[in-house]
Amino acid sequence: MYQVMDNYATHKTPKIKSWxxxxxxxxxxxxxxxxxxxxxxxxxxxxxxxxELQRGVQRSAAEL
Incomplete structure (x- = not known):
């Protein structure tokens, strides 16, 4: 299995490295x-x- 991930610190914890x-x-x-x-x-x-976000006008989460 090949997996590509970003360099976020949570991907490199000792628990993850051990796994x-x-x-x-x-x-x-x-x-x-x-x-x-x-x-x-x-x-x-x-x-x-x-x-969407920069141009639109959303008045609620549902509109978004």
């Missing part, structure tokens, strides 16, 4: 620091903010 050490079939790769543009979720949120 991964017991699972040699997992291969974790981290995106470079300050490279949020690589993270597809970050790109999606940035596009959502640009198109």
């Amino acid at each position: 991964l050490a017991r699972r040699p079939h997992w291969h974790v790769h981290f995106t470079p620091t300050s490279a949020s543009w690589i993270n597809q979720v970050e790109r999606w949120f940035a596009e959502l903010a640009r198109k």
Whole structure:
């Protein structure tokens, strides 16, 4: 299993490292620091903010 994650500190705790050490079939790769543009979720949120949040007028969570 190959997994790509951002460099968030919670992905590198001793508990996570221990879990991964017991699972040699997992291969974790981290995106470079300050490279949020690589993270597809970050790109999606940035596009959502640009198109909807900056221009729109939402009066409730339901409208959002």
